[in-house]
Amino acid sequence: xxxxPEIPTxxxxxxxxxxxxxxxxxxxxxxxxxxxxxIQRLEDRHVFYKVGGSVLLLFNPEQTERPAVNPDLPVPxxxxxxxxHVCLVLTRDEIATMRKHLLNWNIPVDxxxxxxxxxxxxxxxxxxxxxxxxxxxxxxx
Amino acid sequence: xxxxPEIPTxxxxxxxxxxxxxxxxxxxxxxxxxxxxxIQRLEDRHVFYKVGGSVLLLFNPEQTERPAVNPDLPVPxxxxxxxxHVCLVLTRDEIATMRKHLLNWNIPVDxxxxxxxxxxxxxxxxxxxxxxxxxxxxxxx
Numbered sequence: 001x002x003x004x005p006e007i008p009t010x011x012x013x014x015x016x017x018x019x020x021x022x023x024x025x026x027x028x029x030x031x032x033x034x035x036x037x038x039i040q041r042l043e044d045r046h047v048f049y050k051v052g053g054s055v056l057l058l059f060n061p062e063q064t065e066r067p068a069v070n071p072d073l074p075v076p077x078x079x080x081x082x083x084x085h086v087c088l089v090l091t092r093d094e095i096a097t098m099r100k101h102l103l104n105w106n107i108p109v110d111x112x113x114x115x116x117x118x119x120x121x122x123x124x125x126x127x128x129x130x131x132x133x134x135x136x137x138x139x140x141x
Numbered sequence: 142x143x144x145x146p147e148i149p150t151x152x153x154x155x156x157x158x159x160x161x162x163x164x165x166x167x168x169x170x171x172x173x174x175x176x177x178x179x180i181q182r183l184e185d186r187h188v189f190y191k192v193g194g195s196v197l198l199l200f201n202p203e204q205t206e207r208p209a210v211n212p213d214l215p216v217p218x219x220x221x222x223x224x225x226h227v228c229l230v231l232t233r234d235e236i237a238t239m240r241k242h243l244l245n246w247n248i249p250v251d252x253x254x255x256x257x258x259x260x261x262x263x264x265x266x267x268x269x270x271x272x273x274x275x276x277x278x279x280x281x282x
Contacts, residue, residue: 007176007242008235012193014276015228016157019221035148039281052153054195055281061223076251076264078272080160082202082221087156094149101148110217123217131219135155140180140196 017057018084019064020128023047026058029126033105051088083125087133095122095134115139158198159225160205161269164188167199170267174246192229224266228274236263236275256280 036049045063061079119139177190186204202220251264260280
């Protein structure tokens with residue numbers, strides 16, 4: 001007899017968040033240089049980008065640490081400082097193309113190597129110092 | 142004539158990262174209470190969980206801020222402090238079930254409301270204070 005109901009299993013990560021001190025610089029990096037599709041920019045609070053079926057959130061912690069002002073949308077305060085991390089999926093060929101593209105923009109490669117299972121990773125820093133990784137989809141297979 | 146090659150478009154967010162001061166407490170919350178499937182725990186450095194096709198990374202910033210020790214896997218240092226944010230997908234019914242389940246564990250609801258497009262969000266805090274949101278898949282449609 002089952003007494004405890006099943007714990008619902010989340011089907012996906014819908015949003016990953018990074019924190020930046022300069023949203024204009026973030027927009028230049030993620031929008032102009034990486035070419036991500038912008039979903040929303042709210043003044044000096046945030047800029048959001050579509051990545052596949054998910055959303056990459058760039059927040060200014062100075063703003064998001066404050067209590068929400070709209071009583072209908074009481075989004076809890078949050079905000080972090082220091083280098084965060086996100087990892088985005090490209091194919092191996094696309095990683096090579098991205099590498100050249102980033103170097104053309106004078107974005108240095110922070111690290112690049114193959115994991116034991118053969119997946120390649122390329123790491124760069126966004127203007128706020130967050131560690132942005134590009135890797136192949138099979139990294140965790 | 143096209144002179145600039147297309148910028149490769151990442152197909153997915155493979156990893157989202159949060160930072161925690163207590164990995165055992167994180168394991169209790171994400172593994173035991175949320176029931177996520179653990180992929181890897183490395184001592185006091187990190188614990189990783191599978192969420193759909195992506196991976197939720199919980200890092201101890203005290204460890205990840207240090208330079209990598211394995212020269213074959215020179216993962217760049219990173220590490221943040223303060224409340225981060227992640228958003229996981231559940232159906233509306235699953236959010237209601239998760240709400241009861243979390244209250245049974247004495248995890249208080251931080252906020253819950255419907256967005257203008259009808260998607261419901263439920264927010265709780267992990268033991269480190271990160272803001273964990275559960276929402277419906279159509280939030281950003």
